[in-house]
Amino acid sequence: MFEIAETWKTRLTDISWFMRYLNEVIARESNREDQCSGRFWEGRFKSQALLDEKALAAFMAYVDLNPIHAKMAETPETSDHTSIKQRILSAKQAQQPTTLLPFVGNPKEPMPTGLPFRLEDYIDLVDWSGRCLRNDKRGAINEKLPPILDRLQIDPKQWTYLNRNFESRFKSLVGTGHSVRTACEQLGKSWVHGVRECERLLSPPPAIP
Structure with missing residues (x-):
């Protein structure tokens, strides 16, 4: 009994095992309904650790903009099955969705539980990013940038690149170069795939003397 427990x-602390089990159930049910066999999912499940605010903001926006990137929606508020649509609908009534982690503002001490934006x-950031994706003008950046980009010290052109390529550019650890190297030390790793991309896309620009 102890061994089973x-x-x-x-298993219950292994997200990869959980996703493999969940995917199998969904795939079997879908194949039964469609009376077919074979793989249901396009690719394998990938798990990425988001180490800091920059990585968190980039990944959240990437996921919320997937329907626009796939040309399934024109605006964030019409993107079905996304958290940004839920947040916008609730915001119209001066509320935040009770089923989602709330936004609690910029980092402060003590920091309440929630998203640090x-x-x-x-x-505003997702709306601005969606316009860049829809118009497919990678070099045309609106002068009115969302303030969150300035606070996170992310170059707007690099941000639009992240919106298109987040999953393909990062593998396991995502954050500034410093955050990734610190995590590597804690995990006993000498190097991790994607650290150079983290330094290029998510690390703050060098200070001007």
């Missing part, structure tokens, strides 16, 4: 304890800044 230990096995399940290990202002809700209006994030909505």
Whole structure:
């Protein structure tokens, strides 16, 4: 009994095992409904650790903009099955969705539990990013940049690149070069795939003397 409990304890703390089990159930049900066989998912599940605010903001926007990137929606508020649509609908009534982690503002001490951004800044950021994706003008950056980009010290052209290529550019650890190297030390790793991309896309620009 103890061995069984230990096995399940290990499995329940392993997100890769959980996703493999969940994917199998969904794939079997879908194949039964469509009366077919074979793989249901396009690719394997990937898990990425988001180490800091820059990585968190980039990944959230990347996921929220997937329907626009896939030309399934024209605007964030019409992007079905996304958190940004839920947040916008709730924001119209001066609320935040109870089913999602709330935005609690910029980092401060003590920091309440929630996302370390202002809700209006994030909505503005996703809207601005969606316009760049829809118009397919990678070099044309609107002069009115969302303030969140300035606070996170992310170059707008690099941000639009991240919106298109987040999953393909990063593998396991995502954050500034410093955050990734610190995590590597804590995990006993000498190097991790994608650290150069983290330094190029997410690390702050060098200070001007």
